[in-house]
Amino acid sequence: MTTPRLxxxxxxxxxxxxxxLATAMGALLLAALVxxxxxxxxxxxxxxxxxxxRTEAAFVMQRLRxxxxxxxxxxxxxxxxxxxxxxxxxxxxxxxxxxxLVETTSGDTSCSQGEVIAERVxxxxxxxxxxxxxxxxxxxxxxxxLSRADGADSMALTQAIRMKGLLx
Numbered sequence: 001m002t003t004p005r006l007x008x009x010x011x012x013x014x015x016x017x018x019x020x021l022a023t024a025m026g027a028l029l030l031a032a033l034v035x036x037x038x039x040x041x042x043x044x045x046x047x048x049x050x051x052x053x054r055t056e057a058a059f060v061m062q063r064l065r066x067x068x069x070x071x072x073x074x075x076x077x078x079x080x081x082x083x084x085x086x087x088x089x090x091x092x093x094x095x096x097x098x099x100x101l102v103e104t105t106s107g108d109t110s111c112s113q114g115e116v117i118a119e120r121v122x123x124x125x126x127x128x129x130x131x132x133x134x135x136x137x138x139x140x141x142x143x144x145x146l147s148r149a150d151g152a153d154s155m156a157l158t159q160a161i162r163m164k165g166l167l168x
Contacts, residue, residue, distance in 0.1 A: 049149065053146055053148050053155050056146055057118075057155055057157040058157070060117060060118050060146075061142070061144065061159050063093075063103060063117055064084075064142050064144075064159075064161065065159070065161050067088040068088055068142075068162070070090075070091065071087070071090075071091065071163060072089060072090070079126050079127075081124070081125055082094060082095035082123065082124050082125075083095070083111070083124070084124070084126045085126070086106055087126050088126075089106045090105055090106050092104050092105060092114075093117075093124060094124075095111070095123075096111045096112065096116075099121055099122070100116045100118065100121060101116065101118040101124060102114045102115065102116055102117070103117050118144075118146060120148070120149065121145070121146055121147075122145040122146065122147050123143070123156070124142075124143070124144050124145075125141075125142070126140055126143075128140060128141070129160060139160055139163065140160070140163060141159070141160055141161075142159055142161050143157065143158040143159075145157075
């Protein structure tokens, strides 16, 4: 009697080449997803930094406006950059050595006391509008420039603020 012939065994699973191709395609897909996720994270950080910078600049302007409302304007001699001088007396705003904006009193000429209200302040200026003289002055221009923690672009904000006090 002859032995019946069995059909050849059927191949099961994947070949090594198929596994390598599937792994390579998966790696490319994963690399693309990681790139997209990194871009989304960077974009979110950029927007967050810009939003924080705008909020901080608006807060500084709010504090300057409040000080102007409470000020007794006696003299509007030009103030040095980074200092409001006597323009907002009895309050004074100045930039210290650490590039922080400090709210202090008019008597603190060293800018070493008081409360830090903003960090990374590049510039603070207080001046009269171009069309106004010191005798006209119930309005001043206040400008503050802040840099971001990540070293990206700086932001400048300028406002015309009406002084409530009377010139003496």
